[in-house]
Amino acid sequence: MRLIVNGRPHDVVAPDHETLLLTLRERLGLTGTKLVCGRGECGACTVLLDGDSAYACLTLTAACAEQKITTIEGISIEGKLHPMQAAFFEHDALQCGFCTPGQILAAIALLSQSPNPTEDDVLYGMSGNICRCGAYPKILRAVLAAAEGVRDNG
Amino acid sequence: MARRFVTTKVEIEGREETKIVELPSRNPEPWGDDAVLHVVGQRTLRADALEKVTGTARYTADVQRPGMLHAAILRAPVASGRVTKLDLAPALAIDGVRGAVTFGDVPGVKIDGVPLMDRTIHYAGQPVAALCADSIDLAYRALQSIVIEIDETTPVLTADAALEEGSPLVWPHGNKHRASPRVSVRGDVDAGLRDADVVVTREYRTPVALHSALEPHGAVADWSGGRLTVYESTQGIFMTRREVAKAFNVPHSSVVVICQYMGGGFGAKNGAPASTYIAASLAKQSGRPVRCILDREGEQTDAGNRTSTFQRVTIGAKNDGTLTAISVDATIPLGVGGWLASPGKIYHELYQCANVRSSEMFVFTNTAPMASFRAPGHVEGAFGLERTMDVVAREIGLDPLELRRRNYATRDQDKDREYSHKMLEACYDQGAERFGWNAARGAPAADGRVRRGVGMASLVWGAGGGPPAYATVRVNRDGTVDVLTGAQDLGTGARTVLAQIAAETLGANPADVRTILGDTERLPFASNSWGSITTASVGPAVRVAAEEARDSLIEAAAEMMNVDASDLESKNSKIHARTTDKCMLFKDVCEKLGDVMIIGQGSRGPNPENTALAAFGAQFAEVEVDTETGRVRVLRIVSAHDSGRIINPTLAESQLEGGVIQGLGYALFEERVIDPRSGVTLNASLHDYKVPLLPDVPEIDAFFVNGADTVANHTGAKGLAEPPIIGTAPAIANAVAHALGIDVDEIPLTPWRVLRQARGDESYAR
Numbered sequence: 025m026r027l028i029v030n031g032r033p034h035d036v037v038a039p040d041h042e043t044l045l046l047t048l049r050e051r052l053g054l055t056g057t058k059l060v061c062g063r064g065e066c067g068a069c070t071v072l073l074d075g076d077s078a079y080a081c082l083t084l085t086a087a088c089a090e091q092k093i094t095t096i097e098g099i100s101i102e103g104k105l106h107p108m109q110a111a112f113f114e115h116d117a118l119q120c121g122f123c124t125p126g127q128i129l130a131a132i133a134l135l136s137q138s139p140n141p142t143e144d145d146v147l148y149g150m151s152g153n154i155c156r157c158g159a160y161p162k163i164l165r166a167v168l169a170a171a172e173g174v175r176d177n178g
Numbered sequence: 179m180a181r182r183f184v185t186t187k188v189e190i191e192g193r194e195e196t197k198i199v200e201l202p203s204r205n206p207e208p209w210g211d212d213a214v215l216h217v218v219g220q221r222t223l224r225a226d227a228l229e230k231v232t233g234t235a236r237y238t239a240d241v242q243r244p245g246m247l248h249a250a251i252l253r254a255p256v257a258s259g260r261v262t263k264l265d266l267a268p269a270l271a272i273d274g275v276r277g278a279v280t281f282g283d284v285p286g287v288k289i290d291g292v293p294l295m296d297r298t299i300h301y302a303g304q305p306v307a308a309l310c311a312d313s314i315d316l317a318y319r320a321l322q323s324i325v326i327e328i329d330e331t332t333p334v335l336t337a338d339a340a341l342e343e344g345s346p347l348v349w350p351h352g353n354k355h356r357a358s359p360r361v362s363v364r365g366d367v368d369a370g371l372r373d374a375d376v377v378v379t380r381e382y383r384t385p386v387a388l389h390s391a392l393e394p395h396g397a398v399a400d401w402s403g404g405r406l407t408v409y410e411s412t413q414g415i416f417m418t419r420r421e422v423a424k425a426f427n428v429p430h431s432s433v434v435v436i437c438q439y440m441g442g443g444f445g446a447k448n449g450a451p452a453s454t455y456i457a458a459s460l461a462k463q464s465g466r467p468v469r470c471i472l473d474r475e476g477e478q479t480d481a482g483n484r485t486s487t488f489q490r491v492t493i494g495a496k497n498d499g500t501l502t503a504i505s506v507d508a509t510i511p512l513g514v515g516g517w518l519a520s521p522g523k524i525y526h527e528l529y530q531c532a533n534v535r536s537s538e539m540f541v542f543t544n545t546a547p548m549a550s551f552r553a554p555g556h557v558e559g560a561f562g563l564e565r566t567m568d569v570v571a572r573e574i575g576l577d578p579l580e581l582r583r584r585n586y587a588t589r590d591q592d593k594d595r596e597y598s599h600k601m602l603e604a605c606y607d608q609g610a611e612r613f614g615w616n617a618a619r620g621a622p623a624a625d626g627r628v629r630r631g632v633g634m635a636s637l638v639w640g641a642g643g644g645p646p647a648y649a650t651v652r653v654n655r656d657g658t659v660d661v662l663t664g665a666q667d668l669g670t671g672a673r674t675v676l677a678q679i680a681a682e683t684l685g686a687n688p689a690d691v692r693t694i695l696g697d698t699e700r701l702p703f704a705s706n707s708w709g710s711i712t713t714a715s716v717g718p719a720v721r722v723a724a725e726e727a728r729d730s731l732i733e734a735a736a737e738m739m740n741v742d743a744s745d746l747e748s749k750n751s752k753i754h755a756r757t758t759d760k761c762m763l764f765k766d767v768c769e770k771l772g773d774v775m776i777i778g779q780g781s782r783g784p785n786p787e788n789t790a791l792a793a794f795g796a797q798f799a800e801v802e803v804d805t806e807t808g809r810v811r812v813l814r815i816v817s818a819h820d821s822g823r824i825i826n827p828t829l830a831e832s833q834l835e836g837g838v839i840q841g842l843g844y845a846l847f848e849e850r851v852i853d854p855r856s857g858v859t860l861n862a863s864l865h866d867y868k869v870p871l872l873p874d875v876p877e878i879d880a881f882f883v884n885g886a887d888t889v890a891n892h893t894g895a896k897g898l899a900e901p902p903i904i905g906t907a908p909a910i911a912n913a914v915a916h917a918l919g920i921d922v923d924e925i926p927l928t929p930w931r932v933l934r935q936a937r938g939d940e941s942y943a944r
Contacts, residue, residue: 039315042315046314046315049240050313050314053242054233055233055236055237055239055240056232056233056234057233058237058239058392058393058441059239060392060393060394060474060864061474061863061864061865062473062474063474063863063865065863065864065865066392066864068392095233096232096233097232097233097234100232105231105232109231109232110231112227112231113223113224113227113228113231114223116223116224116227116828116829116832118224118227118230118231118669119442119669119670119671119832119833119836120391120392120393120439120440120441120442120668120669121226121227121229121230121231121235121439121441121669122237122391122392122393122441122442122669123392124230124231124233125233128231146872147872147873148873150872151871151872151873153871153872154392154864154869154871155392155872156390156391156392156442156444156840156869157442157669157836158835158836158837158838158839158840158870158875159832159835159836160835160839160870160871160872160875161835161875161878162832162835163872164872164875
């Protein structure tokens, strides 16, 4: 089957029960998407499917044929950090970094749904992503700052 | 001849160790409060943040090796018994399964006293066998074909059961650790209690907490020509190398341990775990690289935990608040093994009191072994001590903060020695001011459904660091700088702060300096990154190495510029003449040197003699309690810390916030639950073991009181990773007690516990 990942086609042969997470990590070498719980509890494997956030560990590869799949490796724009990546970088919104790709993609999906989020929108919109290091206060700041940056820049 | 090796003491995780250490090549002037520093103290951005936000930081589970196989572990489904039959053949017959191991295949290896994949079952979740296959999916499916029969016996699951007369034995020598009871006495507690105007006794329970690092334990092992390379998620590459080399009977020089990035550790990743030996033995057997990463259930059941405790605390005080006696009897179930983290120690340290006694009963049970977990012992002990301090304050009608101020410890009383530097009083002052303590504590109690309360707690933690630690600083031909040391960055920021120390010392642009960690083959030794010691241990070694390199660079430039080296200084990656405008860029000096290298070597010197080194802090919490539902919401936390000089305030504050949030989880949500009959963990997932999420996080004002500790070491820095978790839970519990006007004797403060304690109704059963 053909997957469109980060704008590029990939022809893969995967068993019907294989998760998108396994396909991305083990077949396509896109290891930025992390396996933490494997059952939709932590958000570390969050990717975008046609722009919406999805847990790659609960998504079957076989169901993704017609969709645009975006991972952390695919969000930089012409070699420049995506504004959400830049916001996480500048606000120190990470410590060990293991949850970071999932946090960033969840935040991008959140802003695409509500471009002017309130603090509460971010609190609940990001509540599916665990950060065990507890970078939460800075994640909140980064997401709000990124939202503001998007508004200011148009 | 002056002695080159001296004896010194180093405290790690509450344990003081004696080391014989070589004196460093030089002993720089300490950076005091008046030192003019340009890079140290700056909010430099995290050195490895770019890799982390782009998904290109490669963690252990991301490592791919040619021909790599995937391992899965078969775990005991029961907590006690003996394997009577184990047949791997049906699994090995499956196409794509490449190897299997079980008891006896890696002889001599014990983990917390349990032989690796032992035939005897000591706890539910214990590894019994493992196999490797072409894919991880196949490996897990093949596990189901292993035939196993177990003769089950009755497990011992609680400390009470273990100590019961006639209880089954967890170990042949008994259910008590041979050091139990461990008693430590200062003064005369009975006399102190006789002198007291008020004596209070309370009992407390704290839960088993799980580290729950998002990156599980795991390794990729690869043998080549009798040499083994292990990619491992570990806080200690050298400790892992030592253990693996011993297990496989190969010299240290034939084992390489690599860990570039790690997704959290929190104390649980300090030596080689079962997964490492399994990966290495399967790799040896199959002749191919093997990756063995724990699944989440494995990580939550068998990767270490903070022990639960039962504490019976008695404190005596005069009516003016002077403490006359402190006594604690603690029972600590270790699981089947582990080490003796002390909940009693903080009772001896935190307050001035002539008469202190702790008695610790360490008990074995048929549950998974404990491991260090962020400030092990102190976190548990602080809950009992700080709760009881609040009870004393209430009994004598004194403000809780005032009671603590009146019992300010000016010395390390157990060892009768000075602290190198102590600014706890400043933490009280500034913390109370920023929290608005007096107004908040004095506010009249509300009687509605939702009650507010405030509470506070103090903390101490032996975070002075010490030797041994080594670093090399290399200036490259283009003027960039490599700092090499075998320490680890768990997400703490070690990479960043060590580069800052090197840049400061060298006079280099911070952007030109990079820290290289995590490779036993290429880097000089640094100890495990544990005990909040990395900055204070490795930082001084980096400074010495950078000074050596700087001096070489200056002398080389002096030769090129035809001036005296003493007329030169380095700044902004340039060598300047002090009095003229002559100047050379680092890169021009190095280019001119060609391949003649500028290298500095540094080591960590001994700690000051007969001096206690510690970090301190005071934490304040405001909560809201719903008396109908029992739900606690933490509204805000102020966390004031003395950790000496802060190398990078942004990263340090990030760590404080993280520690506070883990402490909040410990106070409100986190507890491992095991089935009281089978001993199986019932909440071995991130859904059922609840850790804090973004909406749970209150407003946090975490900050440092300024002041370099120039006695501790010449950077003035002490540790800060563990302190913020110590006082958080007692501060929250004290706030809940204040809100409801009750005693809080047990955490986590889940709704049923709050209702039980608020209503005094035992039918809210556990």
